[in-house]
Amino acid sequence: MNDVTFADLGLGPNVLKAVEEAGYTTPTPIQLEAIPHILAGGDVTGIAQTGTGKTAAFVLPMIHRLARGRARARMPRCLILCPTRELAAQVAENFEKYGKHLKLTMALLIGGVSFKEQEGLLQRGVDVLIATPGRLMDQFERGKLLLMGVDYLIIDEADRMLDMGFIPDIEKIVSKIPAKRQTLLFSATFPTDIQRLAKTFQRDPVKIEVARPTDAAKTITQHVVHIPTNDAKAKRTALRRVIEACDVKNGIVFCNRKVEVDIVAASLQKHGHDAAAIHGDLPQAFRTEVMQRFRDGDLKLLVASDVAARGLDIPDVDHVFNYSPPPKDEDYVHRIGRTGRAGRTGKSFTVVSPSDEKSWGFVLKMIQQDVEEFMPEGLLEELENLPPEERSSRGGRSGGGRSGSSVSSSRARGRGERPERGRSRSKPIEDAPKADVDVAAAPAPAPADEAPKPERTEKPKRERAPKAAKVEKAEPADVAEQPEKAEKPARTERGSRGGRPPRDQKRKDDDPILAPAPERVKGFGDDVPAFLKR
Structure with a gap:
């Protein structure tokens, strides 16, 4: 045949x-x-x-x-x-x-x-x-x-x-x-x-x-890299060390989420790797340009979501890196199938953290073959010695007040405190684990946002002061010239839901005609004229 x-x-x-x-x-x-x-x-x-x-x-x-x-x-x-x-x-x-x-x-x-x-x-x-x-x-x-x-x-x-x-x-x-x-x-x-x-x-x-979909190409050598932590920083470090330990002509790095694609691509670029991101949220013109650069050999590493895992024919890819095992185990075969095409040889590496073990188990069950363990020299020691703030995603194992803390981590704890909200500034060490998590979430903008708060609280006080002065000026004049008008605050009673009685009572007190009879008809005795009784 x-x-x-x-x-x-x-x-x-x-x-x-x-x-x-x-x-x-x-x-x-x-x-x-x-x-x-x-x-x-x-x-x-x-x-x-x-x-x-x-x-x-x-x-x-x-x-x-x-x-x-x-x-x-x-x-x-x-x-x-x-x-x-x-x-x-x-x-x-x-x-x-x-x-x-x-x-x-x-x-x-x-x-x-x-x-x-x-x-x-x-x-x-x-x-x-x-x-x-x-x-x-x-x-x-x-x-x-x-x-x-x-x-x-x-x-x-x-x-x-x-x-x-x-x-x-x-x-x-x-x-x-x-x-x-x-x-x-x-x-x-x-x-x-x-x-x-x-x-x-x-x-x-x-x-x-022609072949079972769970069969990976025989020309692909598969490797797995087990790391002892779920920390994202540690995972990116492990990925970089794996890439640096391989002789990569060109390769694809697969991530499970679009946000991970952007973060991993930025991390690789920051550390001197020739990498670019591609996923469904990027403009089509940019995606086309990146793919063309990769095909032409002008781009070494393509960081991609699964939008690039199916059907793309790039025959010369020699390495595939999985930042994590895919959520659907059959996608593992499609991902690593980007290399080892048309009879060529290729290599794949999958980084597996403790939280990935379950997904990786499903992959192994599907492919029904052993995958070779791989660990770059010195990687485990490097992960163990990561600065405390870089382990924050493991539930606050930051080392708070240990003497070995770096100056930068101490500053980060200071930025991460929330003293203005009823918390004492005298407890930075006790609050350190929470501070590390806050720093990881939003590092730099926090101090800038908190500084102007006293100014905003002073502004309303300056606005209220003139109003109080106006009231003080108006009161003496009103009382001196029109004693009756000094009762004007009673408007609140008039406008209140108290009904007519207060309004009628005011009219009787102020109007000389409706004033109480004993004061106005003095001298008539009991024979009060009828017109005065009205």
Whole structure:
């Protein structure tokens, strides 16, 4: 079977010429089995681990089939759906590379890229449209393209689509494509939901599975680095020492969270390593530039989230570093599969802290093989001698008042205190553990924020003082000139909910006509005139 060449698979001369110019002569197992079925027009479900040549397995026969026919305006003939922008761009590169001797047109619809140029191509008609589901639905709903002319549908990295929540979008897209079509579905794993998709979207597909998804490539030498602490600073230190102990031409560092990607990349740059970050929150133009630098050999270390773990074909990666074991154990195979591609050798290193042991156990259970222990010389001693403030994430093991504390840690404890909130300044040593945690969370801005507090409390006092002076000025004048008006504070009683009695009583006291009768009718005795009684 190793004697079979691409020419034996039935590909056209123009495609074979491009393959030969790319330096390939022998097809991989997935290509060997998939290409003849695709050329025959049947549906195919391809299950193969990353790095086995899945992209070329559908790109080569598609180019051959698209050589006959012509695209119409806004109606692509072949639609390829990819989960990420990077993977879509890579598929586009494959079409350009293998289709350069054929007059095929192609458009790429991905987020973060101007649509004007692609819109012009779609208006003239394209043979191949490569897109992410979100951008495709956006342009379809705007009326910029029509899907009733699609003869070939390819869903790449279907399990990744499932993980990213694209399945509802894909179902909506498929409902707008003609039922009479050829559908190809490629995936690294084949969970139940992907099996359901295959039954729904495909007609009598040929299932091709060339390797178990839990098998790591045999050309990859795997290592694990166990460290005794969960401290993030210690973990970054261990990662740097591992990288420095290896002869790294280029490598990918995988992190579980986007925020870790940024922090680890900054740490590597700070310590003199040529590194750059890439994850889904970064602008597309920046991600494209970083990936191109890495492919061209201008960037040594790519710090990435799992957005780069699937499908990216960078054949010359010789090292993969896992900052932590992945949360999903099957992603471990996809990550380390970035190295050791196409028969090349590669090495992988995974840093495991005490909190990572459970995840690492699942990985070992899945791959069912031993992983070699690795420990750079002097690393354990270095981790043990880390300054106290760098161990703060372990619940306050800071060494507070020990004589060996550094000057910087003492200053940090001083900054981390909260004396203004009812706490005595005379207890810095007792408060030291909490102070270290506060310093780790927000080191520098704290003193600046606390300093102006007395000024803010003095300001209202200056504003209240003039008001008090005004009242004192007004009182003597009012009392002297209008004694009756001195009772004006009684307005609060008038306006209160006390009712009319206080108001009536005031009128009787102030009005001479309504004054108490005994004082006004003196001398009449008991015969008080009627008009005075009113």
